[in-house]
Amino acid sequence: MNISSSVGVWVGAIAALGIYSVLVKDNPFYRLVEHIFVGASAGIAIVTGIQTFKSQAWSPLTGGQWLLIIPILLGVLLYARYVPQYSYLNRLPLSLMMGAGAGVAMRGAVESQIVGQLTATMIKLDTLDAWIIFLGTLLSLSYFFLTYKLEGGAGWAPKLGRYFMMAAFGAAFGNTVMGRVSAAIGRFQFIFLDWLGM
């Protein structure tokens, strides 16, 4: 064994061991590492946020883009929630965020999720795979037909659609499991190779 002399590697390895210790049971070591992680992550997010504010709002504002005073004032109004008498004022910035967010989501949904997916489905049906994708899309869409219940002769469509969706969910589950296992292997390699030098 050739144990690492790097302080960073020691800190990283002890943090990983702290997290894995919860597999035995909840313990103070795990909770301490977890809280330190939350503190560091939140701190990093705040630092990144302040830098974004500087580059996207403060510098352009002091450079003459006076309109940016509007989002800054609206942003300050978010903190009105701490003053019960004026807490309703935080709805103004929230409404702009939600409205613009809904607009962005809508155009994204139309372009990539509807038009993009339909275009990719309507291809030349000259192979069995192309037919399976085409029918799978139609049948799984029929499962979401909620205007009235498809029964009798038409009832098989949502049922087959459900089978297609289950196959997709199974594949997604398998992929997720392997992704997590691969991450765990990476951590164990870090502990055994980088830290312990085995």
Place this chain on the structure above:
Amino acid sequence: MFLRKTVPTIIASISGVVVVVAYFFQITPIGTLADHILKWRSVIAVFALGLGGVNIIRLHTKNIQRDPKNFYSAALLLTFAITIVVGLTMGQTSAPYTFIFDYINVPTGSAIFSLLAFYIGTAAYRAFRAKNAEAAILLITGCIVMLGRVPIGAKILPFTAPATDWIMSVLNVGGQRGVMIAGAIGFIAVSLRIIVGLERRAYGGE
């Protein structure tokens, strides 16, 4: 009443309509306004991030006040403060800040991410019980993909590697595409409700 209900609804409607119209039509003033609104949104989002920071401080300060021996909250606040001070005074490329990111944030984050590899086993036990045809399909595709993704799986059952490729590029695409399109239609419906002011709870209204 006007500031509590009407103004937020008007702001949400205008900002939503402008962003959508600017995307589908080439109208220069509306396009410019949409660019402003999207930029404003990202500036307000930074303030919202700060709100999260304030909430963390409030919550953990209360925890310490309630129980002065609560060293978890003290450790969280200390790490939070150190990260911010280091990031703002020394810069994001400084060695201490990089140390926090590379040796505290990244290894702990990936350890937490990988923790699910262990818990997912019990979830798999529950999900992969072939009680009916749907569960059987889930079980079969899930197992084939798990085996096909690792070299040992392809050694034990050689058909799993090509079967995984076929499942991912054909069966998975057919099933997911329907879910995506249906989800997008639902998403558009909710977005429209927000834009026309029927979903005021989204921004704190009643």
